[in-house]
Amino acid sequence: MKLDEFFPYRLAVLAEAVSRSMAQVYAERFDLSRDEWRVLAALAERSPMKTTALIEHTTMDKMRTSRAVNRMLQAGWIAREDDPDDGRGYLLSLLPAGLALYRKIVPMVQAREAYLFEGLSDDEKALLQRALDQVLERARQLARQG
Template identity: 50%
Template sequence: MGRSSVARGEAAKVAAAQDGVELDLQRYFPYRLARLAEQVSLAVAEVYSERFALTRQEWRVLAILGMRPEIATKEIGPLTTLDKMQVSRAVQGLEARGIAGRKHHPDDRRELIVSLTPAGRALYRKIVPYALARETKLLGELTAEEVAVLDRVMRKLSAALA
């Protein structure tokens, strides 16, 4: 969508608001979705924060590292929705606890490569069953058809926003 289209869309919203149209935040889809995402995130956080003393950011980095032998720090952010500073703090926290280690990329010393330590791998294997059980419990509130529809809708919206 071009800049002029965006500007026209914003102008239309302003005009509608001035015409007495109101926005009910509790029914506004973006807000409801953000709120649901936060509720789900907090429910899952009980698994890794209370039992394993990890922050949300550390858990996300741990989950990414658990799926691969190593990864460049700059690749973590887009995979976790964390910004550069959050990734850096999470990696530092994991490293301080002996869960992850960093090394310089052999071809570019400015680039840091992160991987799980053996203790980090063991922790990952320990947490995953709890995280999956929490997901199963949450999705258990839906029928199989509802889960499939939810998955399709999430993919469709994500693709539209990409």
Template identity: 50%
Template sequence: MSKHEPVPFALSDFFPYRLAVLAERVSVAVAQLYADRFHISRAEWRVLAALGANNGMAAKEIGAYSTLDKMQVSRAVSRLEEAGLITRAPDDTDRRAKILTLTAAGRILFQKIVPLARAREDYLLEDLDVEERAVLEKAMDKLLARAQGLIERG
């Protein structure tokens, strides 16, 4: 192959691309339910879900937990706070940080969305039998560990 011949490559067959497409489609399919019914964005849902699962977190922790970048977290937090769904309180261990928690209205919204999100998850996985689900879980764990190893190696 000469320097000027294109290297054979089909993006549609490239594993990272296929995984990104799958993740995006699944995310959009689930996001439809809370966007349409509750008028919150994916980022806002992820912040709500992080706080619902952890009973209070600093914004920087939410970013790492939810795979949102700092700006996405900041916008989502502002919007959720304006809507009365979360509150900020001083962090006793770091005066520069604020601990975010769900308000009563935020907790109610979280509890309304979780069963709907679970139903979407169930629908997505419905065609997989128990063994296939176990294989998928194991494969995802292995891939996540390998990806983390690459990130750490640089």
């Protein structure tokens, strides 16, 4: 087996390259980590959100999520309140400053995303999305099987 032809390796290399190119926008210009960006984007999509749902949605572990949330709380981008349905849990909400930050970053990362797909037709982009969805579902099935 050649490592450069092994799908999981190629996918990891691709994910890292794309992630680094996106991080140039939010890390260098806005001093935001990748994890903080994920939290910001997730809460812009749905707020308020239970901490447990955020962890699941962002696929980050509790420690990474906690670090990102704490920094964002200190920055005044998000708010945390007790979850009335779970005495040990919290609800996280995006504050106006966080939403403003998100709105500044989105056009920049969307422009980079568009650049990545420039050489693909709409049909090829749709096919890629479907293929990724199928592979993701199969990977989840394998994880459940153990």
